[in-house]
Amino acid sequence: MASSRGGQQVIRGGDMEKMSLEQLKAVKEQADIEVNLLQDSLNNIRTATARLEIASTALNDLSLRPQGKKMLVPLTASLYVHGTLDDSEKVLVDIGTGYFVEKTMAEGKDYCERKINLLKSNFDQLIEINASMELLSEDVLGGYFL
């Protein structure tokens, strides 16, 4: 009837008619919790994608600047110091878990693009799952009143 998967249960539509009111309530709560979790994940992905796009724009802008250009370098959120732009052909990319890689400007832009595409595909997958969860929640409601 229901199979266990890491603590969560997969309920199929046909089983709903056999379940009592209590169990329907439990299923609906479960589905609602999952919908909320998915919404959170979607928001996180949206934030991350936005940050990557800002980084990508900044990169593009940086690549247009000539070497030796005067600039203000942020030391903290409110403290900037004067500096000059060194070679903008090399960029340091944070790839996670504390590792940084030196890449060329083109590779850096490519990295941002790749990450943005990865996030977008995750986002789409989650939207699909979210939609099916909401359908499930509505099905349960329908079972309630029948």
Added chain:
Amino acid sequence: MSSSSTALRELQRDLENKANDLSKLQKDIAKNHQVRKKYTIQLGENELVLKELDLLNEDANVYKLIGPVLVKQDLAEANANVRKRIEYISAESKRLDASLQDLEEKKYSKREAILKVQQRIQSHQAGKAKA
């Protein structure tokens, strides 16, 4: 009469103990889930890093952030470190899976034991009412 009420009290104490054990088991299971989630996230991140490192040329510069210091690392060494971390996390995950299985089994058997004690209490009280 008094012997059956002491027996009843004992059964109720037993029920309490078992209920406490059950709630502790559930806390352990919840903690297990949390730790497992953390490991899954770390595993995912490390695999991303490994993929990036694989895309690099031999001569690319890799730096590691150790506290406030960026230290230059050898690409081979960085690869080896990330791989080792992935192995470690996978092993820990498997261990957690096994202990989760174990905890769930204990939970089911505890639930059944509790039901039995509850039934005995009920039959006791029914017996007392009749007497």
